[in-house]
Amino acid sequence: MSSKKPKKVNIKYIAKIAGVSPSTVSRALRDDPNANKETKKRILKIAEELDYYPNLLAKGLRSKRTKTIGVILNDLKNPLYYDTIKAIEDKLNEVDYTMILCDSNYSQEMERKNIITMLSKGVDGVILSPVNAKSENIKIIIENNLKAVCIDAVPNYKNINYVYVNHEIASFVATEYLIKNKHQHILLLNGPYQLSSSKAFLKGYLKALKKYSIKPNRALIKYIDLSIESGCEFFKKIYQDRKIVGNINFTSILCLSDLLAIGIYKASHELGFSIPNNYSVIGYDNIFATEYLSPPLTTVHAPKIRVGKYSVDILLEQIEGKDTEFKKIDLEPRLVERGSVKKIS
Amino acid sequence: MSSKKPKKVNIKYIAKIAGVSPSTVSRALRDDPNANKETKKRILKIAEELDYYPNLLAKGLRSKRTKTIGVILNDLKNPLYYDTIKAIEDKLNEVDYTMILCDSNYSQEMERKNIITMLSKGVDGVILSPVNAKSENIKIIIENNLKAVCIDAVPNYKNINYVYVNHEIASFVATEYLIKNKHQHILLLNGPYQLSSSKAFLKGYLKALKKYSIKPNRALIKYIDLSIESGCEFFKKIYQDRKIVGNINFTSILCLSDLLAIGIYKASHELGFSIPNNYSVIGYDNIFATEYLSPPLTTVHAPKIRVGKYSVDILLEQIEGKDTEFKKIDLEPRLVERGSVKKIS
DNA sequence: TTGTAAGCGTTATCAA
């Protein structure tokens, strides 16, 4: 009876070649303690020779573990996430996990779809940058006992981990810095209104104004999309029509994202005004290349790499079942003084 | 006989509730033509109410299709890839595919591991930025009939698709531009020696020199790691010790990657020389933010978004079985004139 | 149009 090589080498086939049962092969491959050392060695050698690789779908189906982590982001285009993604991938690599990467494009519906995909794919955990802190989608995660870490927002639910970079502190620090440089009228370029980050950012801004008894002005608080283009276009509009900001002579601009700050740089090139002489600009995130802009962008650094590392750490620990307590980590951003803010004398 | 809800809702359970067989449910869910419209509607409604989501592991195991694409890159840290990743993700989203993202860190061994993981996970196809065009790893892909598109290098195998941005043309165009601006001594900051891209890039550089009868000088051809730091450090060394470049008074620098170019910008800040007055710099890729540097970086634009789109298009077509012919796409980069190259008079 | 039953490649349980 000849046993020809099947299209794909599997445990059954190895078993046949080795003259043992499939279970023995399975045990050998998994380095099960219930396995004779000699047979194990023999089987491993055969597997190697046959270029065997496991079918992880079958394995996952049976064992309920996939060694896969889902990463669901809001905006893959934002360089803010690059460092985090890289950090996640590096960590996962060390422990032989893989990453499924998704983008929700700030849409609740897509986020929902992405979460369900993760569930369907049987990932062991997810790292989620939620569209909204109150998102119903987070409930889906909790109800399905999916291990998860939220980044970028403090979720409105108790039973979930998060690693948060405190946006409120970020804008507070930035605003205070502007005030100390004698800026009284600060234009706040915030993200979209419904974004949790925007709310936190506004809070810190108002808090700082209050501390220094500066009356906030609604006309100076703007909500726009987070992109270079959006920042540039919006600023050009303001530049041309000061009514948009209630005819207030603001001297500085605080941006929720470095992308917006770069947008203002772009506008400055096109319109010919000077940063920081005409307008001081301060960003947030400290994304790639901001230090090489001219002038180098003063911004608030977000510890993006740590966000990725901690998230994976938390996830892995909980997957291993070592630690079931929910982790709430609050990371502090720090001001990076560079050249885009002018001291008013 | 009561039928209690299991931990996870599955087809069997829905079948029980609906009073039909599992196969009927399966057909309904898959929108199989062999399914009564009424029952289908009923089943869909029940599935919805029960918050059913499919087990994609089981589905994939059985049907040999996972609606998953693997993306294996060399260097997740390089911003070059993010436009491509975003484009891939967007396209995949449209057709309900998911992406597994891996980083090989320029290591053949990790690349091999990543490819085998993809095989194990049963992905329907991969997009690979190979460590090396001759990589044995590509053979693994071919032997296993894994549908694949190489990006970033023309693989040394016939039976594989690729979408290539022609690095040779890129460096040729850039070098020619420098020459036309009267630069005779051009320092080439290439990537690591074993990298296919480096080889192609060198070729174009030499070709352009030849065309204008400029004798190439080995001392002006350098191989270094692709990062801002590496570019900066290396240039600082040269600056301090001109012997490294054979004491040649080069006037311009051509970089395989914008990262290296930014490294030189960094060095210029630290050492206090001027771009382009002391040295002209030209990069490659046209990555994020290069246009906002000061001076704006003259570079060669790589159509990164198209790389992603085309790759997915090819993969999907071949997965659907519509087109089995191997696609070899050669994309032309184009020069983007900005401010980092000076015309020598 | 529907149901029965086998099977995808693993692992887990139990008995030998």
Next chain:
DNA sequence: TTGATAACGCTTACAA
């Protein structure tokens, strides 16, 4: 220490 067998949740002949 090993093997037989069932099961994970789904799809797919085939039969009804």
